[in-house]
Amino acid sequence: MPVSRLMPDELGDDLITLVRQIADKELRPRVDEAEAAAARGAELPRDIFTTLGAAGLLSLPYAEEFGGGAQPYETYLQVVEEIGSAWMSVAVGTSVHSLTCYPVAAYGSPEQQAELLPAMLSGETLGAYCLSEPLAGSDIASMTTRAVGDGTAYVLNGTKSWISHAGHADFYTTFARTSDDGGRGLSCFVVPADAPGLSFGTPERKMGLHCDPVSEVLFDNVRVDASRRIGAEGQGMAIALSALDSGRLGIAAAATGLAQSALDLATSYAKDRVQFGRPIASNQGLAFLIADMAAAVGAARASYLYAARLRDARRPFSAEAATAKLVATDAAMKVTTDAVQVLGGAGYTADFPAERYFREAKVTQIFEGTNQIQRLVISRHALGG
Template sequence: MPATRLMPTEEGQDLIDLTREICAKELAPRVDDAERAAADGESFPTEVFRTLGSAGLLSLPHPEEHGGYAQPYEVYLQVVEEIASAWMSVAVGVSVHSLTAFPVTTYGTDEQRAAMLPAMLSGDTLGAYCLSEPLAGSDIASMTTRAVRDGDHYVLRGRKAWISHAGHADWYTTFARTSDDGGKGLSCLVVPADAEGLSFGTPERKMGLHCDTVREVVYDDVRVPVERRIGDEGQGMAIALSALDAGRLGIAAAATGLAQGALDLAVGYAGEREQFGRPVAQFQGLQFLLADMEAAVTSARATYLHAARLKDAGRTFGKEAAVAKLVATDTAMRVTTDAVQVLGGAGYTQDFAAERYMREAKVTQIFEGTNQIQRLVIGRHLTR
């Protein structure tokens, strides 16, 4: 990874350096074996998240008074990028965890923040973000999971799909329909993992990100106290969309880190692999390919940092977040594919991480809103 970045504070650089050290010592040596084991059966890196949590890396952008580090978003995102360059499943998990706490941090009352955030940001717990459904992905307004008011509780019934951390999370930030007023009829509830009636489907067998356990979450008359509703009733759509803007930046940073890891592997291999009596890195055709990969990664990083700085300045950043997600994830797909090409036949084997990087890159173009949805978002910003 690049040794020098523009940092807003010395503390920010120290956090980046700490993350690199943890990645080198704790994550990189374990990732290949863990991902292979998880592909053969469910495996979740709980202890890795606890290591990151004990270092304070699960709570960076959240308020200091409730256990966060109150770091600028650009610092948090560069931490996510560093983690992704070593272990993409874990980086996605860090982004998801931050996303689950975002509604409480941003829309919760003072009492809710005091009651919920310390546990959420302790480093000992993980959250899950429950928005998508089997028939309601990007079309949030068609959501059917319902929360019916019953005295001082809501009763939740329905199911969510493609939920990271399902079955391992300590709470589930859940969006449900509280009225039939289309997108204005959604509300946000924080459901504890031990709630009666909460259950989970069989883990999905995925192309990649095997250590990112994904399942359906099933709500069978789950009772949730009214005080665990975040924001007003009917405010769920606004909360979800706001959270997704921030979450898209997390995925953009993770995709950039994944691409950087693939580029580092390709450069290292090209410098060692010899053909016709010299390293293949000395051939101009390969140098041009590596140069294009570097330019793409650098450009992706610039897009997410630009959006993060707008967010840190309190300015609107929805369009820029969509641009960052689109550019960074398309870059990840292209750069990881090119990395396989640089390694040649070796890149097609599991002896090197290039094939894993390529498999992991594909889903970044799909989750947190497909890249077709990102184009819709960008286009609407430009023409409205």
């Protein structure tokens, strides 16, 4: 079933058509086997990102002069949703890569943008976003990874955790402490993957999203040229929070795509499955369940599109981004759970993707800020805090 859209222009329609063609040809035929293989230890399917990059889909919201697609965020997020409806791990990876480019695009000097963005946006490289630490997840200000100035460079030491693309990325957008002034003591760096002293932990054994490998990133006297510090010393917290507003919209869009696929599977199964001489979809109790699922998907889509339009209009959107992330990921969890219920015993088997959708949905309520953190952000805006 095609996902319903409100595209801003003809170019957007053409772009979505392209994404659907790639999803049908390159993503859907591979997703089940690749996810199962990755659960057994197979590598990141890097060729998929190469394909997306060649199509210009890894750099859509960034300036054309540096190799981006110069697309509105509303359009970019609909592309992420389409990818998420076909392969959630790849949609998350697409969102993560966009997040890694944001600090340079938004806070980098003209010289840094000219030097770094063309490679970041080329479609041939993949980034990782190093913010979380073993003891600093939601509490960013408590991070302990440290960057100490040494002449024309900084020396980084510490550990980042839960990092997508760790060991596979070409660069690492990294936040480290440059002073002990709490959250005002953080700074942002772009660390090349071949920097001596950079290493990686054992990949985490996760419930789902197996093709989104996650592990620790270890900094052991890693020297980074001062020209790769993005923004001023102490500006890292502002950069990280600003980036997360946009990143949360990427996760909201991906979660919406996942929920749409679960809805499509449930409706198709309900129309085909016959019990007591009629399709189970004709039972009002089940039909109402599907109606609630459809309403949840629609509400998720509306919430991220609204936030994206605010962002495109250069209006404040932090609360709306948190709302979109909260609404869309809670919807993904509910809709995937209900899809398993609609399929009954079949939904609990690996013969249908419902159980994979269910496993993939859970983490969306956790990463890019837990949904409890989203409620904190929303409440502070609502209460004027």
